[in-house]
Structure formats: C-alpha cells, structure tokens
Amino acid sequence: MLEFIDGADGVVAMTVSDKITGADLAAMMERVEQAMARRDVIHVFVETRSVDAIEVSGLASHIARAMPLLGRLKHFGRVAVVADQAWVRAGTRIESALLPFVSYRVFMPAQRDEALAWVRGG
Numbered sequence: 191m192l193e194f195i196d197g198a199d200g201v202v203a204m205t206v207s208d209k210i211t212g213a214d215l216a217a218m219m220e221r222v223e224q225a226m227a228r229r230d231v232i233h234v235f236v237e238t239r240s241v242d243a244i245e246v247s248g249l250a251s252h253i254a255r256a257m258p259l260l261g262r263l264k265h266f267g268r269v270a271v272v273a274d275q276a277w278v279r280a281g282t283r284i285e286s287a288l289l290p291f292v293s294y295r296v297f298m299p300a301q302r303d304e305a306l307a308w309v310r311g312g
Contacts, residue, residue, distance in 0.1 A: 191208050195237075197306075200233060201225075201232070202234050203306065204221070205238075209243040215245075215252035216255075219255050231266070232265060232266060233267045233311070235272075235310075236270070237305075239274055241278060268295070271305075
C-alpha cells in the first residue's frame with residue numbers, strides 16, 4: 191500500500207506498507223518525474239512499515255522506467271529512509287554505497303520526525 195505525504199516543495203514523501211503493487215511503483219515514479227520537471231534537485235522521504243511483498247508483475251516495467259534516473263543522480267539531494275525492518279535498512283545502505291553522489295540516511299521508526307525534518311532541509 192502506498193500513501194503520499196505532504197513533503198513540501200521539492201520533496202517527494204511517501205509511506206509504503208504491506209504489499210507494494212505495480213500501480214504503487216508507477217505512482218512513485220510519476221511523483222518523482224513530476225518533481226524533477228519542476229526542480230533541479232529533489233529530496234525523497236520513504237517510510238516503510240512491514241513490507242512483506244512486492245508485486246513481481248509490475249517490477250520489470252518499473253525497473254525499465256527507473257533506469258533513465260541513473261543518468262540523473264545529480265538531481266537527487268537528500269534521501270531519508272525510515273524502516274521498521276532490518277532488511278530494508280540494510281538494502282538502503284547497500285544502495286547508498288552504490289550511489290555515492292546521493293546523500294542517504296537511514297532512520298529507525300522512532301526517528302521519523304527527525305528524518306522528515308532532515309529531508310526537508312531543516
């Protein structure tokens with residue numbers, strides 16, 4: 191399930207939980223693309239809660255749609271990930287190491303407000 195959060199201008203903020211569907215992935219990409227069309231640099235806040243599945247049928251098209259973003263990494267500023275699961279935090283740290291030009295921070299659920307303030311630039 192996907193829910194967008196008011197993230198302020200230049201911030202794409204969302205909460206994902208349970209099962210992530212192909213429609214959720216498409217909506218995420220749409221938000222990122224819209225933000226990039228308006229701003230030179232965008233920031234991203236993702237809060238995950240008990241993610242237990244990603245719909246495989248939508249994954250291939252999502253990856254194909256996301257690939258051009260690799261050429262636009264300089265347009266990503268701060269990325270905050272709040273995760274209640276160790277595997278999500280570990281995956282985020284690996285992604286951060288693979289994308290060293292993007293400023294990633296991983297937070298525990300109790301640090302949610304701190305994470306949102308950081309990604310908003312506060």
